[in-house]
Amino acid sequence: MPVQAKKRPREQGVSKTRIQQINQARILDAAEEVFAHNGFRGAVLERIAERAGISKANLLYYFKSKKILYEAVLQHTVETWLVPLEALDAADEPAAAFERYIRIKIEHSRIHPLASKVWANELIHGAPHIGQYLKRRLKPLIDEKARIIEGWIKQGKMAPVDPYHLFFIIWAATQTYADFGNQAAIVKGKAQLTKQDFEDAADTVTTIILKGTGMI
Amino acid sequence: MPVQAKKRPREQGVSKTRIQQINQARILDAAEEVFAHNGFRGAVLERIAERAGISKANLLYYFKSKKILYEAVLQHTVETWLVPLEALDAADEPAAAFERYIRIKIEHSRIHPLASKVWANELIHGAPHIGQYLKRRLKPLIDEKARIIEGWIKQGKMAPVDPYHLFFIIWAATQTYADFGNQAAIVKGKAQLTKQDFEDAADTVTTIILKGTGMI
DNA sequence: CGCATTTTTGACCAAAAGGTCAAAAATTGG
DNA sequence: CCAATTTTTGACCTTTTGGTCAAAAATGCG
Structure with a gap:
């Protein structure tokens, strides 16, 4: 045999x-x-x-092995992380597109804080398990979306902003409610953030980003 | 004896x-x-x-013990984390105060990324070693600074913004360059962020926050 | 039903790692 | 220079934990 x-x-x-x-x-x-x-x-x-x-x-x-299990978790996490980003479309109005993106990301932070934390942890430690994947998959995607933003800027639909830094800020501002939700809760004097807190967060982030980039 | x-x-x-x-x-x-x-x-x-x-x-x-050593590192980290925040003064103009705060925080991310990462790690895992300290030390400080911001809003010096969320966004946007600098570098197609990247980051964050909150 | 395949697990093993201890080495003070 | 104190470390202990394995249990199927 x-x-x-x-x-x-x-x-x-x-x-x-x-x-x-x-x-x-x-x-x-x-x-x-x-x-x-x-x-x-x-x-x-x-x-x-x-x-x-x-x-x-x-x-x-x-x-x-533990490593294989961990990478399976990471893989799943990353894929869902990328989904909303792929939806950014050149045909959209920037204000609507970014508002949607921000709200989805914050909602994701509320519903799946654990996934966000696993992801954050991997990144903080230098992306040892998934760095290569990011280079091949995330980078090209961001490059593509950056070009869309540059297009919007050229059309005068928003102020000239470095598209990469804009993404970094949006990711940071939306994911902070999952990754560091504890800190936010402590500062707000409660045990946990409520649904209302997340809605307020979405409103505040949306307003600041849209106004801050001249989309509205 | x-x-x-x-x-x-x-x-x-x-x-x-x-x-x-x-x-x-x-x-x-x-x-x-x-x-x-x-x-x-x-x-x-x-x-x-x-x-x-x-x-x-x-x-x-x-x-x-390992725990005692870790807590010593955390303690040191937190104290330096709080310093720039304490400088926020009601007598300042909000635009100048926040610009300074943002630039200091990003510079801190550039110079002391390790401290930021230790801190982030502790928070992600629920602040098990330093939660109590945050309640006693960080929360009152933020409450105080939030009142200053509300004062500025009342004086019409900036748009009405939830002060707590404003802090969360600023912390997130500035510390992301330390904690997730790896991801940013990968997206930008380089091995490490340069000093120029940090300057661009500071400019972008400052502009978005100041414009986004009507300070300028 | 009876045989093959898949699933499940208790018992083990070896390596890693936090922590102890007694003794040696270095430093200090008179 | 000598004794007391501080600093340093190799050897050792114990617990934790990732991973293996053979055998049992469950499941599927003709």
Whole structure:
């Protein structure tokens, strides 16, 4: 009989068992939470398995190593991170386009703070696991969107602003409500930010960015 | 002879030996770097000691535990973080005050990115070591500064903006160049941000904030 | 039902890492 | 120069934790 890779859930992109679907999704969810709260080194597989309701050995059956699991979480995170950005369209009016983008990002911070934290953590530590991917995927996308902004500027639809720095500021201002939501809550004297806080945040950020760049 | 605490560098705030001064400073520097790059759990004492040019046992002689060392680094970080904020004065013109604040914060991001990263890391993970301190020290300070901003708004010197969110946005936009400088560099297609990048950042952030809040 | 495949897990292992300790080395003060 | 104090460190201990493995349990299928 041929020496073949047996065991281990399907290596190739072949269809997944129902059990695999459920368990992998559960593990990914649990991992996101534990990685978000403790970082890569701080995350403990035993704890992730516990959260997912399975044994550590079983977890390792689905994801061969901690690193592989972490990268799976990151991958998922990045993809959802990029979605709203791709929607920026040259045919839009800049004010409407950016308002939408900002509101979606802040809503994302509210709904998925853990994903944002995992992402932030990876970046703070120098993007050791995903730097290459960013170069190949994020950079070209931003370059493309920067050109759209330059087009808007040329058409006099907004003030001349460095498109790259504009993105950095928007990312920072919107994600801060997920990554550093704790600090914001402390400063506001509450245990957690409320939905109202996020709405106020969206209003404030939107106004400052639109007015600050002459879109309105 | 009385049972006394001997050994261990002076417990009380008593004067420090020259050797203590040098070694503690070296350790703190090394620790800042290692904690910034690896987070609390990820940081390895052996590595910090190595960077400081001493043995691990000697490091433990100066700081009794990893936690105590980490908190010492955090303490130092927070204090420098608060300094520029305290300078915000009601007697200033808002435009000048905020421009100065923003430029100082971005310069700080450029010069001390490691301190910013340690800080960011602590906040992302929920400020487990320094949350209480923030409640007692940061919150009152921000409350005070928020009142100054409200005064400026009442005097018609700037548009009505939620002062808290304004701070969150400024912190985010300025610190992003330290915490996520890697991402910014990747997007800009370079290995590291240059001094020019930071100057452009300061200009862009300043313009957007001042125009966005009607200060200019 | 009975055999093959997939899933699950308890028992282990080895490496990493925080922390202790006693003794040596260096420094200081008289 | 000598004794007391401070500083430094190698050796060691213990706990934690990522990962392995063989065997059992569950599932799927003809």
